[in-house]
Amino acid sequence: MRAAEQWPAQFVAFDLLRMSGTDTTAWPYMRRRAALEELFTTRGLSAPWVLCPSTTDPRVVREWLTWGSVRLEGVVFKRLTDPYRPAVRGWRKYKTRITTEAIVGAVTGPLTAPRTLLLGRYDTGGHLQYTGRTTTLAGTTARAAAALLTPAAGGHPWMGWTFPAGWGSRQLLDVNLVAPDLVVEVGIDVARDAGGRWRHPARFHRIRAELHPMHVPKLGKPD
Incomplete structure (x- = not known):
């Protein structure tokens, strides 16, 4: 308890691989993302549960990359139509x-x-x-x-x-x-x-x- 008070942790969700017993890895990313957003909305999840932000707007991405003061490491790019492939490097990361x-x-x-x-x-x-x-x-x-x-x-x-x-x-x-x-x-x-x-x-x-x-x-x- 003392450690949790001194170093509070948050769970950041960025993908949804299973939902209510259903394997969602074959779904395209845009469907998995929509289901993840709906889960946060319907369950009313808030801190320490955090939904990782996502966008398809290049202007928003450029703004995020200026957030050096909050130690933003960079952004990850995913294809909206891709399924989730374990152990396969299908994502790209741009580091700040x-x-x-x-x-x-x-x-x-x-x-x-x-x-x-x-x-x-x-x-x-x-x-x-x-x-x-x-x-x-x-x-x-x-x-x-x-x-x-x-x-x-x-x-x-x-x-x-x-x-x-x-x-x-x-x-x-x-x-x-x-x-x-x-x-x-x-x-x-x-x-x-x-x-x-x-x-x-x-x-x-x-x-x-x-x-x-x-x-x-x-x-x-x-x-």
Whole structure:
């Protein structure tokens, strides 16, 4: 009960696969959606039961994609005439992405030719925290970054840390720590884990050598 009061949860319904004992997966999506909307209306469902919004109006979609402040990850596209196909990728997702800055604290691969950059941000207590990792760098980008990276000296804030290969993965990365001096600009989506780390890999945009690490947004603060 205490956890429910502190972190209230909601059930967001976006499709209807079974209704009153009837398998609806063979119905076209527009029929399933109509039945789902009718269910919410006839049952008078309200919070914590939430009906996921849906539209066929491109103008409404464009407005939704501006809702970055509420951490809207993006929108999912479905064909109105398609049935529900389990384990088949028949939907498309458009992710909302922004560009922001982060500090390079480590790399995978050798310092002379890094494959990916491990990124960090300072929290409000002044501690450098891990926020995520880039996708694989292009050769020209790797060479440009390598020229600005310095091997870590003693007392690196990530000394002794381990880093997962991906969100939810148990596989650990083999990393080389570097002095947390280099700032880079990356493209990210808004999906975060409970600790504020980016759930998906960041896309490298450019080196921001003119920026001091303390100019990078703090962990948990708006970008």
